[in-house]
Amino acid sequence: MAKIVVDVMLKPEILDPQGNAVASALPRLGFSFAKSVRQGKRFEIEVEGEPTAAQLAEVEKAAEVLLSNPVIENYVVRVEK
Amino acid sequence: MAKIVVDVMLKPEILDPQGNAVASALPRLGFSFAKSVRQGKRFEIEVEGEPTAAQLAEVEKAAEVLLSNPVIENYVVRVEK
Numbered sequence: 001m002a003k004i005v006v007d008v009m010l011k012p013e014i015l016d017p018q019g020n021a022v023a024s025a026l027p028r029l030g031f032s033f034a035k036s037v038r039q040g041k042r043f044e045i046e047v048e049g050e051p052t053a054a055q056l057a058e059v060e061k062a063a064e065v066l067l068s069n070p071v072i073e074n075y076v077v078r079v080e081k
Numbered sequence: 082m083a084k085i086v087v088d089v090m091l092k093p094e095i096l097d098p099q100g101n102a103v104a105s106a107l108p109r110l111g112f113s114f115a116k117s118v119r120q121g122k123r124f125e126i127e128v129e130g131e132p133t134a135a136q137l138a139e140v141e142k143a144a145e146v147l148l149s150n151p152v153i154e155n156y157v158v159r160v161e162k
Contacts, residue, residue, distance in 0.1 A: 001116070004114075007123055009125065019124075019125075022124065022147065022148065025147055026143060026147065029143070029146065029147060031139055031142070031143045031147075033085075033126070033128050033136045033140060033143075034126050034127065034128065035082070035128060036126075036127045037125070038124070039122060039123070040122070040123045040124075041120060041121070041123060042088055042090065042120070042121045042123040043103065043119070043120055044090065044100075044118070044119045044121070045114070045115050045118050046116040046117045046118075047115065047116060048116055055114045058112055058114050059112075059114060062107060062110070062112045062114075065110065066103065066106055066107065066112075
């Protein structure tokens with residue numbers, strides 16, 4: 001059983017109200033480390049056996065049509081050990 | 082400028098309706114690779130310079146009190162190159 005991870009983040013030029021809310025809450029809680037915060041989605045997909053190149057291509061396609069909105073979001077597909 | 086990533090996922094024993102919705106949508110769209118899907122959150126935090134151990138400890142604390150609900154969620158903090 002292998003795990004394929006798809007990270008979906010808003011494109012850098014798109015305003016991220018959730019990330020901004022976190023960024024402004026941090027100093028109120030006494031945390032001063034953050035210059036900026038962006039919030040996105042993470043999908044963990046379990047597949048049978050070792051993921052093949054064909055499977056990864058399928059996941060890329062699914063990320064494009066279902067998991068992300070390519071107009072405003074970027075996605076990254078990777079295999080996680 | 083370095084990037085610290087916090088991944089927040091529901092604990093394995095917690096029902097994940099969003100992940101299940103994705104898992105049942107995939108076959109309808111012709112994708113058959115997924116045995117299971119879990120959906121979580123990803124935070125990208127930019128910090129000035131190289132992250133120090135003290136900074137990472139602060140991020141861990143922020144993940145615990147702000148970014149996750151430790152009753153139902155697990156989080157992972159890591160530095161991304």
